[in-house]
Amino acid sequence: MHDIHKSIPWPPSDDALVSVKGLSYSYPNHRKALTGIDLDISSGDRIALVGQNGSGKTTLIKLLCGLLSPTSGEILYKGKPLPDHHLDRSRPEIGLLFQDPDDQLFGHTVVEDVAFGLRNQGLSRENARHEALHALEQVGLEKLAYKEPHNLSYGQKKRAALAGVLAMQPDVLLLDEPTANLDPRQEEIFLDLLKGFHGTLICISHDLFFLYELCERAVVLDQGHIHHNYTMRDLVSQRRSLREHGLDFSFRLVVEPPAHLPDSPLPEDMQVQTPSIPDRAVNEKLVVMRNYQYCYPDGTFALQGVHLSIHAGERISIVGENGAGKTTLLSCLIGLRRGEGDYVFDGKPVTKSSRKDLWRHAGMVFQDCADQLFCASVREEIAFGLRRLGYSRAECRPRIHQALSMVRLEGFEDRVPLHLSGGERKRLALACVLAMEPRLLILDEPTAGLDPHGEEMFLEILGNLRTTILLVSHDMFLVKELTQRTLVIHDGRIVTDLPTHVFMKDESLSSLNGLAFSYRQRSSSAIRILQHEHEHSHLHEHLHTHRHRHGELEHEHPHEHAHEHTHRFVHRHTGDQQQHDHIPSRYHDHDHPEHGSESHDHSHPGIMPNGREPRD
Amino acid sequence: MHISDGVLPLSVTIGGYAAGAVLTAWSARRTRSQDLPKVAVVTAAFFVASLVHIPFGPTSAHLLLPGLAGALLGPVAFLAIGLGLLLQSLLFQFGGLTALGANSLMMGLPAMVCGWFFQTFKGRTSFRQAIVGGLSGAFGTILAAVILAVLLVTGGEDFFGVAKIALAAHVPVIIIEGIVSAFTIGFLFRVKPALLEPSFVKPVKSVHV
Amino acid sequence: MxxxxxxxxxxxxxxxxxxxxxxxxxxxxxxxxxxVNRRRIPEEERDWSIPPLTDGDGxxxxxxxxxxxxxxxxxxxxxxxxxxxxxxxxxxxxxxxxxxxxxxxxxxxxxxxxxxxxxxxxxxxxxxxxxxxxxxxxxxxxxxxxxxxxxxxxxxxxxxxxxxxxxxxxxxxxxxxxxxAPLPVTLHGLSRLGVPEMTAQMVLLSYRYLHVFRHEARRMSSGMQLRGFEKRTNLATLHALANFLGMLFVRSFERTERVFDAMRARGYQGQFPAPAELxxxxxxxxxxxxxxxxxxxxxxxxxxxxxx
Incomplete structure (x- = not known):
């Protein structure tokens, strides 16, 4: 574990809006969630709250808005302790946006839901409705005010939920994964909305690009402790500390290699992994769809005139806006739905009856793995599909073991899937599919909701697979990293079919289909500059403790000295590449081998006059 | 099977309403009024669960779930079931508006009996909980079928035959319900035993309002 | 005779x-x-910015x-x-x-x-x-x-x-x-007739989450289908369905807590605001x-x- 607070911590402020002092919280089952949290939040701060899955972020947010009360310590809001009577008054001033908009939209219509908080603030019905409509206008949903929430798309739901919070005009806005599962266009809309919010903002997310764009301050939580409390720039520029908190998203920074490559080769884990096509039978067609269409019972076409062929061993991605027909296409491919037109799988036409058997040859990892894990133990979970394939219990055992080791969950056989962490559950879902040895593996937003560490591991596992992969994702990094061919689907039609690297270069094409991710590229290059890493040598000032000797005397104490050696260093280049602008007081984190034996000429004010130091 | 309008005599429908209202009020009293929205959301889950069809030979049966509702919800079960039936009657026409009281007795009484039975005899081991859960599932369905038959019989001797057939039709449901309840309780015991504690709907102490 | x-x-x-x-x-x-299943004519994209059933000019x-x-x-x-x-x-x-x-x-x-x-x-x-x-x-x-x-x-x-x-x-x-009449208004009418207001709100909440859970259940059942689950008359089917129900309950109870939190976070203190004046x-x-x-x-x- 590296030392805490090596960068300049965020300066404590005197006029804190929210001030957290010695806060601890334990779950009802006495498991500790948070310990010793001290945090001052000033008015107008924009704070990114980051940390691995399960580090206590959501719990902290719930404490901050009074949904939980601390086990010990206190939270002062505007100088007064939050709980008790003060809470009822301050609650409307602290808005909380939940991760799943369905949790938050409990009203019968959108406008009623938005007005709920306002009515609780004491507004009359007419005024509340007026305000609610105004809030909906802010998020661009005024046209859908009287619609029932379950008839909205996911992005619309998310914005409606935000309107419900914004309508109450909160001073503090707490956000839990605001952009999870949004397509790039919706994400950008959301980002703009949040940028337009002028109060204090605390945002939980795994998406550091998004946070980099939105926040200027970062708080890193690790196992219930605050490990860092500094600027967003500090956070993203220190790979080492990111790595230790499982937040290293740097592997994503290679999406578009910069024109001017760093002067030394990238470290190994930053190399682009180019997936290789297996040698066998490249032109063997696994999936052929000709003039395929799917029509909903109400007469609207979800798919129209789809021509698609997938070769065995190929890796293809499908991109497109939400509602473009991606999910329907997947359901048709895997046999959950049946459209009209020719569909040939592995040389055999898929008929009404053989559609029901497609599950034997094709597997799918769902976006939300809670939808495909339903057994009481990991072993049963994987065995479920195997047993249906006709394997005996004895035959299942080695396969379960193998599948688990493929996803690095060895020894998890007796664990309860529901009790695993998000990343582990996702990998388990993958193992369940892999155990059945599918010819076609379909991945629907495979890394949604994973922290960067979990994401990187998942990517590595996928990189080692040899099956045909069909990826559906909004995440251009995944598309680039995993696949060689990209299909763009729009309004139920496949409008583009290009090699991925060509698709990536064609920016007009990607923005045309609502896939613009300009701010991502912007922050990506900004972060890349901050994270520029290479080896060089220069003089260091060190303050550290180690054993050293002065002639006879050997002892240990903190002392400062300067010396020169090479090390890997993160810094930024301004303008000219030769000129190095080092961020002041950056901590240089490195070892000094052999340093203890060097001569140390410095004075020792603490040493006794006889030249001997008491030994301990 | 829910009784539709026009089957029961007027006195039985009105009596059913009265008894149902009293029991619902009692059930609501057992919950903190703050927490009633939670009951509403949980009801939706049971509603969806009861839509699951389970094949039995050439036909299929849908679950009644009085046993599971009782085991998971305790006394609140009556309120939840009343609410669910009101919703079914209003929105989907399953069960008549005038027979609502009688239908809620038919499903709610077994749920409460089963809830008591499960909490009293559940023991501590997974196996025992599953067995007791299965028994309450089966027993709840038997009870519901008997109450249905009794209600039908109040219509006079013309309804004896219908009552007998309704009872017979419940036999497969009783078996299915018993087995499914046992497995479900076994699953919950391993995955989330807190759900099987009595009246969990009441708030956890640490949550303050 | x-x-x-x-x-x-x-x-x-x-x-x-x-x-x-x-x-x-x-x-x-x-x-x-x-x-009825086939010809559910697509509802014309009506203007959702006005209330669907305005009283007065019904x-x-x-x-x-x-x-x-x-x-x-x-x-x-x-x-x-x-x-x-x-x-x-x-x-x-x-x-x-x-x-x-x-x-x-x-x-x-x-x-x-x-x-x-x-x-x-x-x-x-x-x-x-x-x-x-x-x-x-x-x-x-x-x-x-x-x-x-x-x-x-x-x-x-x-x-x-x-x-x-x-x-x-x-x-x-x-x-x-x-x-x-809009469902909330009808239910409000019910409460003005002496049925507790909470009943009306509970019906609305149940109705709302019915849709959410149905979607959840549908996704879960496709997840099972994709791993070869087929409904038959045997014990394995019952076991799988029991797991399905158990999972549905676990997820819905968890959601219940979150919904309740969301309500409290927006000032819910045990009462719903009255929806309409009659x-x-x-x-x-x-x-x-x-x-x-x-x-x-x-x-x-x-x-x-x-x-x-």
Whole structure:
């Protein structure tokens, strides 16, 4: 574990809006969630709250808005302790946006839901409705005010939920994964909305690009402790500390290699992994769809005139806006739905009856793995599909073991899937599919909701697979990293079919289909500059403790000295590449081998006059 | 099977309403009024669960779930079931508006009996909980079928035959319900035993309002 | 048994007189069900920026009718209809309901769905009752080909048909009752009639989360299908379905907590704000009086005229 607070911590402020002092919280089952949290939040701060899955972020947010009360310590809001009577008054001033908009939209219509908080603030019905409509206008949903929430798309739901919070005009806005599962266009809309919010903002997310764009301050939580409390720039520029908190998203920074490559080769884990096509039978067609269409019972076409062929061993991605027909296409491919037109799988036409058997040859990892894990133990979970394939219990055992080791969950056989962490559950879902040895593996937003560490591991596992992969994702990094061919689907039609690297270069094409991710590229290059890493040598000032000797005397104490050696260093280049602008007081984190034996000429004010130091 | 309008005599429908209202009020009293929205959301889950069809030979049966509702919800079960039936009657026409009281007795009484039975005899081991859960599932369905038959019989001797057939039709449901309840309780015991504690709907102490 | 009126018929007429009349409605219901499922015409993308049913300038008399009067009238009327005993007034009640349906101009597809939901129970009664009702003196019995133990009692058929007519008459009124005002307003009316306000809110909440859980359940069942799950009559199916239910409960209970948190975070303290203000005019009461009088007339016809 590296030392805490090596960068300049965020300066404590005197006029804190929210001030957290010695806060601890334990779950009802006495498991500790948070310990010793001290945090001052000033008015107008924009704070990114980051940390691995399960580090206590959501719990902290719930404490901050009074949904939980601390086990010990206190939270002062505007100088007064939050709980008790003060809470009822301050609650409307602290808005909380939940991760799943369905949790938050409990009203019968959108406008009623938005007005709920306002009515609780004491507004009359007419005024509340007026305000609610105004809030909906802010998020661009005024046209859908009287619609029932379950008839909205996911992005619309998310914005409606935000309107419900914004309508109450909160001073503090707490956000839990605001952009999870949004397509790039919706994400950008959301980002703009949040940028337009002028109060204090605390945002939980795994998406550091998004946070980099939105926040200027970062708080890193690790196992219930605050490990860092500094600027967003500090956070993203220190790979080492990111790595230790499982937040290293740097592997994503290679999406578009910069024109001017760093002067030394990238470290190994930053190399682009180019997936290789297996040698066998490249032109063997696994999936052929000709003039395929799917029509909903109400007469609207979800798919129209789809021509698609997938070769065995190929890796293809499908991109497109939400509602473009991606999910329907997947359901048709895997046999959950049946459209009209020719569909040939592995040389055999898929008929009404053989559609029901497609599950034997094709597997799918769902976006939300809670939808495909339903057994009481990991072993049963994987065995479920195997047993249906006709394997005996004895035959299942080695396969379960193998599948688990493929996803690095060895020894998890007796664990309860529901009790695993998000990343582990996702990998388990993958193992369940892999155990059945599918010819076609379909991945629907495979890394949604994973922290960067979990994401990187998942990517590595996928990189080692040899099956045909069909990826559906909004995440251009995944598309680039995993696949060689990209299909763009729009309004139920496949409008583009290009090699991925060509698709990536064609920016007009990607923005045309609502896939613009300009701010991502912007922050990506900004972060890349901050994270520029290479080896060089220069003089260091060190303050550290180690054993050293002065002639006879050997002892240990903190002392400062300067010396020169090479090390890997993160810094930024301004303008000219030769000129190095080092961020002041950056901590240089490195070892000094052999340093203890060097001569140390410095004075020792603490040493006794006889030249001997008491030994301990 | 829910009784539709026009089957029961007027006195039985009105009596059913009265008894149902009293029991619902009692059930609501057992919950903190703050927490009633939670009951509403949980009801939706049971509603969806009861839509699951389970094949039995050439036909299929849908679950009644009085046993599971009782085991998971305790006394609140009556309120939840009343609410669910009101919703079914209003929105989907399953069960008549005038027979609502009688239908809620038919499903709610077994749920409460089963809830008591499960909490009293559940023991501590997974196996025992599953067995007791299965028994309450089966027993709840038997009870519901008997109450249905009794209600039908109040219509006079013309309804004896219908009552007998309704009872017979419940036999497969009783078996299915018993087995499914046992497995479900076994699953919950391993995955989330807190759900099987009595009246969990009441708030956890640490949550303050 | 001596006064029974048995009518002996040759066996070949059995299909004609019994199976055909039973098969016809069954086929019709199946056809209707398919039609309703198929042709759910895409709702025109209407303007959702205005309330769907604005009070005051509603489409029909029923839209303008005060919800309290509407609920109370239809409830009382339903009880009256439910207590009819003869087929003739029951048939009149069905005709009256059809008339109301035309006045209210409610979407017919929804009405059909309601009738289809009734079909199972009523079909059972129509099949079972003719063969199982008690034999009374004066009953007409159809006996086919001398199979005496399987006599079709026409009184039983009449009884079942009466029940079916009553159920249909009431079911036809549900759509005019519920879709001529927004659901929250109707439920608010209920609470103004003495039912606790919380009931109305609970119905709305349940209704809202019904949709959420149904989607969840659908995704979970596709997840199971993709791993080869198929419903069969065996223990493995029951085990898998039990896991499915267990998972559904775990997820919904967790969601329940989150929804409750979300409500508290927006200031919920045990009470919901009242959704609407209701105004009652004299005409509202007048409609109620006329309607209930019609019901009373029916019961008089049923009990006094026919029973004589």
């Amino acid at each position: 001596s006064e029974l009126i048995p009518i002996q018929l040759p066996l070949w007429q059995m299909p004609l007189l019994v199976l055909l009349p039973l098969a016809l409605p069954a086929v019709m219901i199946a056809g209707l069900r398919r039609m 489409k029909s008399l029923l839209h303008r009718w005060d919800v309290r009067c509407k609920i109370l009238t239809i409830l009382v009327y339903s009880f009256i209809i439910a207590s009819l005993r003869h087929p003739e007034p029951a048939a009149v009640a069905v005709a009256a309901s059809l008339l109301v349906l035309m006045i209210a101009r409610v979407p017919l597809v929804k009405v059909l769905l309601r009738l289809l939901a009734l079909a199972g129970f009523l079909g059972m009664l129509l099949v079972v009752m003719p063969f199982t009702v008690a034999m009374h003196p004066g009953d007409t019995l159809l006996v086919f080909g001398g199979v005496n133990w399987l006599g079709l009692n026409l009184r039983g058929l009449t009884l079942a048909a009466t029940i079916a007519a009553k159920a249909v008459a009431i079911a036809l009124l549900m759509e005019p009752l519920l879709s001529t 105004r009652m005019h004299f005409t509202d009461v007048l409609i109620s009086i006329i309607w209930i009088s019609a019901g009373i007339a029916l019961i008089v016809y049923d009990r006094i005229v026919l029973q004589g």
